[in-house]
Each structure stands twice: as C-alpha cells, then as structure tokens.
Ligand code: HEM
C-alpha cells in the first residue's frame with residue numbers, strides 16, 4: 010500500500026517556512042515539557058494528536074449537534090444572568106408598551122425584559138431557541154445516518170444507545186426550556202403535560218401533585234423546571250456527550266469502503282492540523298449561523314402570546330416541532346376510556362402520551378441487538394454499508410420516517426385544514442388509517458427500490474455503465490453502449506459482505522452435531538429470510554470474469570467508437586458512487 | 595455470517611470481506627494548485643487573512659451597533675425585528691462565520707491534504723489482559739470473603755436497599771396529597787356568574803341567541819369597577835389572587851351559550867331545568883387533557899378545543915361529537931337569582947377537566 014510513503018509525503022507537502030517552525034518548536038517544547046512534568050499527558054497525546062479521521066459529508070451531522078450544544082451552553086449562561094425563574098405575580102411596566110399594567114409572573118416579565126431592555130437579549134434568546142431546534146434536528150438526522158449505514162453494529166452498540174438517550178434528553182430539555190418563559194403557549198404545553206401525567210394509572214394524580222407542588226399550575230413548576238433545565242439535564246447531556254466522544258475516539262470512526270480502506274485500517278486526515286481546523290472552523294460556522302438566525306428570524310415571540318392564563322388559549326396552538334409526533338398521536342387517538350370499580354383509565358391519553366413514545370424509543374434502541382441476533386454476526390464492523398445494501402433496515406427507517414411525518418402532519422391537522430380548506434374531521438379519520446397503511450406501503454416500496462439499486466450495481470459491475478450512446482447494429486437493432494467502470498469503482502462496489510440466510514438447525518456444535526438453536530430459532534430463521542432473502546448479492550470473481558469477457562466481445566463489435574465519447578469514469582477524483590445520483594450512467 | 599465465527603478469539607476480529615476484485619490500494623495523492631503554484635499559494639494565504647480581517651471588522655461593527663442603536667420597543671422598527679437586534683445578529687453572525695470560513699479555507703487550500711492510514715485494533719483487550727483482570731477481580735473478591743460470608747453480603751444488600759427509602763421518602767414534600775381537591779371548584783349554590791374580563795354579573799336578557807360568553811364564578815375576576823367590587827365585598831365575596839387564582843381559573847372557568855330552547859336536547863345528565871331560556875353553562879376545561887376550550891361553530895352549537903380538536907355539542911349535554919376527548923363537558927346547573935342575575939344552582943356534579951385514576955364517574 011502506498012500509505013506509508015504518503016505519511017512521509019504529508020510532512021514535506023505542508024506549507025510554511027522552516028525557519029519559523031524551528032523557532033516556535035523551541036518555545037512549544039518548553040510549554041509541553043512544563044505541562045508533561047505535571048500531567049504526564051504526552052503518552053496519550055502522542056497517539057491522539059495525529060489520530061486519523063475519515064472524511065465524508067455525512068460525518069458532519071453529529072458535529073452540528075455537538076456544536077449547537079456548545080452554542081446552547083454559551084447562550085443559555087447569558088440568559089441566566091437576567092432570567093428570573095419565579096412565578097410570583099408582578100405588574101409589568103417596561104419597554105413593551107402593549108403589555109403595560111398587565112399582571113404576569115416574574116418569569117414572563119424577565120423574559121420580556123431580556124427581549125426589550127437588555128441589548129442583544131432578544132438576539133441571544135432567539136439564538137438559544139434556534140440552536141435548540143438545530144441541536145435536536147441534527148441529532149435526529151445523525152441518528153438516521155448511523156442507522157442507514159449500519160454504523161451501530163459491533164463494537165458501537167453502546168454508542169448507539171447513548172445517542173438514543175441523548176435525543177430523549179434533548180427533547181425533554183427543550184420542553185423544559187420552552188416552558189420557562191411562562192407565556193400562554195408554554196403554559197398550555199404544561200397543561201397538556203399535566204393531563205398526560207394524570208392519565209398514568211394508579212399514581213398519576215400523585216405524580217401531578219408532586220410535580221406542580223399541588224394543583225396545576227401552582228407556583229413551583231417554573232423554578233423546578235429551571236433547575237432541571239440549567240443544571241440537571243445539561244449535566245447529564247454533557248456527561249453522555251463526553252462518553253459518546255470517548256467511545257468514538259476509542260473505536261475510531263467508521264469509514265466508507267474504497268481503495269485502500271479496509272476493516273483493519275482507517276484512512277483520512279490527521280486530527281492535527283486538518284481535522285482540528287475543519288471541526289474548529291465548523292464550530293464558528295454553526296455559532297455564526299445561530300447568531301444570524303437569532304438576529305434575522307423571529308422565533309417564539311412570547312410578547313405576542315401574552316402571559317399564561319389557565320382560562321385562555323390561542324387557536325392553532327402548536328408545540329415546538331420536535332413534540333410533533335406526541336401531539337399527532339394525541340390528536341388522532343380515538344376517545345377510549347375505561348371506568349372500572351370507581352376508577353378511570355384513559356387509554357386515549359395514556360397510550361399515545363406515555364406508552365407509545367416509550368415503545369418507539371425501546372424499539373430504536375433495541376435494533377442493533379435484534380439485527381445481531383438474527384444474523385448471528387459477532388464480528389466487528391468498521392466499514393459502512395450503503396443503505397441499498399441493507400434493504401430491510403433502510404426500508405424500516407424510511408417507513409418510520411413516513412410514520413413520523415404522518416404523525417407530525419396529524420399534530421398540525423388544524424393548520425392543514427385551514428391551509429388547504431379541508432375538513433378537519435376528515436383529515437383525522439384519514440390519519441387514523443394512514444398511520445397503519447402508509448408506513449407498510451413505504452416499507453415495501455423502499456425495499457423494492459433498494460433491491461433494484463443493488464441490481465443496478467451488479468449490472469454496472471458485469472456490463473459496465475450506460476454511456477447514453479445508442480448504437481445501431483448492422484441488423485438494424487438498437488442498443489445502448491456500455492463501458493466498463495474503473496477498477497477503483499468496481500472494487501468499491503464489491504467491498505461488502507454477502508448476506509447469509511440463517512436456516513433453522515444449520516448451526517453445528519463443537520462435536521459436529523447439528524444444534525437445534527433454541528426455542529426462538531424458528532423465529533430467527535423467519536426474520537433472517539425476511540431481512541436478507543430478497544437481497545441481491547454481489548457477483549463472484551467468476552461471474553465478473555464472464556461478464557468482462559462478454560463485454561469485450563461486444564466491444565470488439567463496436568470497434569471504431571473510442572472512449573472519448575464519454576469521460577465520466579476518468580474525471581479525476583470523481584467516484585462512481587456519485588454516478589447513480591447523476592441519473593445513472 | 596453463520597455461527598462459524600464462534601471461537602472466542604475470532605469474535606472480536608473485524609469482518610474480512612471476501613473480495614472478487616482485489617483491493618487496488620490507496621489512490622496516489624494528487625497535488626492541488628496551491629501545492630505546486632506559489633502564486634496560488636500566496637493568493638490562498640491572502641484570502642484566508644482577508645476572512646480574518648473581515649471578522650475583526652464585523653466584531654467592531656457589533657460594538658458600534660450595540661452602543662448606537664436603541665432597543666426600546668424593538669418590534670416596531672425594521673420588519674418587526676428591531677434595528678438593534680438585526681444589526682447585532684448580523685454583525686456577530688458574520689464575525690463568527692468569517693473565522694470559520696477562514697479556518698476551513700486554510701485547511702483545504704494550505705494544510706497538508708494527504709490522507710494517511712492508521713491500523714485499527716479490536717475493541718476488546720488482549721486475552722492476557724482480560725485474564726489478568728479476571729484474576730485480580732476474583733482475588734479481590736476472595737480476599738473480601740463476600741462469597742464465603744453470606745450473612746454479611748445479604749445484610750449489606752439489605753442496607754443498600756433500605757438506604758433508598760430516605761431518598762424516596764425525602765421527596766414526599768414535593769407537593770400535598772391530592773385528596774378530593776380535583777373534585778372541587780369554587781362554584782356552589784348561588785355563586786354569581788361574571789364576565790371573564792370586566793367581572794360584571796350577567797342578566798339573561800343581556801345574551802342574544804347565538805351569543806357565547808367566557809365567564810367565571812364571582813371572585814375570580816377583580817371587577818374593573820370599584821363599586822361592584824365594594825358591593826361584592828359587602829356580600830362576603832373574596833377576590834382570589836396569585837396561585838389560588840391560577841389554580842381556580844384552571845378549574846372553574848365556564849362558557850355561557852344562548853340558543854333557541856327548541857334546539858336543545860335534554861337528558862338525565864343535562865336536565866331541562868339546568869338551563870335558563872336556552873342559556874347553558876358548561877365547564878370551559880376540556881375533558882381531554884385540560885386546555886381551555888374556545889372555538890365556537892355558530893350554527894351547530896359545537897365548541898371546539900384548539901389543542902387537539904375535540905368537539906362538544908352544547909345543545910346536547912356537552913356530548914363529544916369528535917376528537918380524542920372521552921367524556922362530555924360537565925354542565926353547570928343555572929338559575930336566575932332574586933335580583934335577576936345568572937347564578938349556579940349548585941357546583942359541578944362531577945370533577946371538571948382531564949381524567950385521572952381516582953375519578954369515579956362515567
Ligand atoms: C440541550 C440543551 C438546551 C436546549 C434544547 C434548550 C432549549 C431551550 C428553549 C427551547 C428555551 C425557550 C427559549 C425561548 O424563550 O424562546 C430555553 C430557555 C432558556 N434556557 Fe435553554 N436549552 C438548553 C440548554 C440550556 C443551558 C445549558 C442553559 C443555562 C446554563 C439554558 C438556559 C436557559 C434559560 C435561562 C432560558 C429562559 C430564557 C427565556 O425564557 O428568555 N438552556 N431553552
């Protein structure tokens with residue numbers, strides 16, 4: 010491999026004058042020496058300073074989440090200087106004249122003060138809120154990336170779980186923050202949360218009374234949520250992010266397969282300087298984006314909603330988008346309630362509000378273990394899979410995304426009704442059926458699509474790619490001319506596992522006796538067949554040989570037309586993978 | 595991927611990929627213009643510096659905007675955003691962005707762009723390390739004697755369990771016990787109904803057919819007119835404030851609606867004598883999860899909750915006609931007092947608001 014010579018080359022090719030480096034090193038070495046004599050960090054740093062990070066745009070998603078959390082910490086601390094987490098009633102006399110004389114909680118008043126009397130306060134409040142949106146959105150997309158590429162497989166299952174818990178904490182943290190200003194919308198959100206808590210069988214009423222320090226709304230929920238919002242949950246998030254990053258460094262990042270990239274190595278840029286510069290620079294871009302949004306895009310204009318009043322509500326009241334699915338489930342649930350022996354059990358609230366979110370999260374967290382059990386695969390995986398090469402997994406996520414989208418739409422059914430002049434009741438009835446039917450259709454469609462993409466890959470490997478040049482044969486028939494793809498592209502396409510379908514009783518124990526495989530073996534065999542049975546496997550070496558042979562014959566017939574007709578495969582750094590995106594060559 | 599990877603040691607090895615095409619190895623590095631052309635290199639250097647300078651300019655502009663632009667009542671200026679807010683956001687945003695763009699430009703154009711390769715190691719420790727750890731662990735446990743002394747072990751586990759009790763019991767004072775609080779509101783016999791905003795009592799003839807009014811029990815709204823307040827005090831009305839007021843508003847708020855008596859459907863849970871000349875009063879608190887209900891469909895006497903669109907028919911005992919709410923809205927029995935105002939015959943006969951476990955009524 011050429012990598013060793015490349016390492017040497019990298020030193021030579023860095024720019025900069027030798028003289029100044031030498032001088033700096035002298036001073037730098039002194040500082041390092043001073044620190045190392047006390048901390049002894051050089052042993053760890055020696056390995057990590059030049060640690061290799063592979064490069065791909067999708068690896069940036071987690072970084073967006075990380076940096077937006079840092080932005081949240083910075084802007085959040087700024088807000089704490091002025092925010093007063095108190096529900097004591099005060100009368101407002103401030104710069105926002107429209108609310109002058111109104112009675113409101115101190116929390117709401119201090120939010121108005123931050124918005125209208127602290128210079129830059131409104132910008133920071135809006136930055137904080139936008140960064141919160143970005144944080145949760147980036148985590149979700151990052152999670153989808155990890156799922157689709159199989160990056161959660163051994164040895165990274167624990168990081169997958171940490172990530173799932175981070176999303177949950179992020180959503181709870183966002184809800185707590187949304188509730189702090191004590192405006193009409195946040196109070197309505199709390200009212201709904203109270204209703205959901207109360208629906209918990211047996212202990213619900215007690216939970217509600219302990220949360221709110223008595224009957225809703227009480228006067229302690231904002232201070233309590235404040236503690237959770239600025240100390241408890243950020244602390245947990247910080248600890249989990251630290252664990253997430255440590256595991257990332259320990260496992261080393263996954264990479265896409267390709268020439269020179271194997272399960273045993275990791276190819277990319279060194280931490281110092283390139284990765285550090287790119288990641289550090291990216292922090293400023295995320296921070297700057299939040300600042301621009303905070304200055305230019307209004308979010309949560311609480312002064313328009315007014316202070317919370319339990320007897321008031323606005324039409325079209327919507328929670329922040331990440332609560333959308335809970336909201337959607339709550340809205341389309343049929344009105345089921347059971348009265349038994351003097352007790353009330355509200356399925357209509359308890360199921361969508363508490364049971365389903367937990368079930369959904371558990372399903373997501375359990376997936377790596379489910380998949381590993383079905384495949385029986387106990388090896389480590391460091392090369393990513395293209396989504397198409399795991400059709401069932403991909404289809405599952407896309408189906409889940411369609412469910413998410415539907416519930417989200419259901420959560421805004423009133424907005425949809427107004428927007429498209431539809432009947433609200435019809436939308437709801439439609440959604441009640443759609444959440445069961447559409448994800449299934451999406452699943453089937455996505456799986457088919459993946460498999461046809463796999464087939465297309467094999468076509469490319471065996472017959473080359475379609476050039477778009479139509480040939481007319483001496484007999485008058487028309488055909489499209491195919492050209493072979495480059496060796497690198499061909500290698501990249503074949504660098505994946507063959508799926509093996511588990512057959513019940515196929516396991517053999519040490520003595521060579523067939524092992525029945527336990528009670529669940531039948532289920533496992535069925536799942537395995539379902540997950541991998543339809544997949545298209547890559548061609549074997551012989552099939553490839555034959556394919557090339559065939560292509561050469563065809564080529565001889567087409568002699569006269571040269572490669573100059575199409576140059577895509579030779580255009581330098583361009584990889585064949587991208588070709589599919591360009592409409593399939 | 596079948597079970598033949600079972601042998602302990604091979605478990606942690608990465609999956610070898612069966613390769614029909616041999617791995618061609620890392621592609622040779624292609625130099626960038628900045629690697630070979632000194633002019634391109636200097637140009638890139640100047641560009642990076644320009645970004646950093648632009649950032650400094652923006653940071654200074656931020657300070658200028660901070661001290662020169664007024665923020666009072668911001669929303670009036672500059673498309674509702676406020677001049678100061680826009681200027682501060684734009685200058686800070688650009689100051690940060692330019693640093694980021696500068697650094698990334700530097701990394702892409704001038705820092706080494708040679709990909710290097712590093713070996714991976716299995717996540718698991720070496721076999722020896724693992725054995726040494728297990729040996730240390732069992733030696734430690736052996737020396738503690740925890741296995742040999744079940745009495746100590748079991749009492750310790752017991753003690754650790756019991757120490758959990760103070761932690762849980764300590765949370766008891768987070769709030770009072772529910773008791774019957776959720777079943778009560780301030781409504782009782784002869785409580786006057788007052789307008790939500792002004793706090794004035796309501797006479798039946800003040801409502802036209804089709805009128806909808808947000809109302810409260812007297813005592814929840816401090817009347818705008820001091821005379822009425824004084825008169826209220828003279829009858830012993832207490833005006834609530836602070837938490838008590840908020841709690842009571844979240845339970846006692848009602849809606850008054852006047853309709854043609856012929857449109858009404860009466861039933862056991864909504865008898866005829868609970869309404870006055872087609873005027874009915876219902877709890878305003880949704881029986882789903884407790885939002886205040888507000889949207890009225892004029893012709894149908896339907897009332898819609900804006901939170902999850904449960905719809906209630908006020909002409910038919912508050913029946914749920916649509917949506918996730920499972921129970922009708924509780925109705926407040928009305929009558930006319932001797933001095934001609936609308937008052938309650940009694941309090942609500944069932945708890946208002948969302949369901950809860952101890953709720954004992956259909
Ligand atoms: C995961 C991280 C976080 C998320 C998702 C988040 C989210 C939110 C949201 C959505 C709001 C409502 C903002 C508004 O008024 O429109 C908020 C308010 C607030 N947050 Fe955070 N936040 C996070 C971390 C923090 C941290 C670390 C602090 C402080 C150290 C903090 C301090 C505050 C304060 C003081 C408010 C009230 C400000 C106001 O209402 O004007 N937040 N947060």
Ligand code: FES
Pocket residue numbers: 880881882883884885899900901902903904917918919
């Ligand atoms: S609170 Fe009224 S429908 Fe949910």
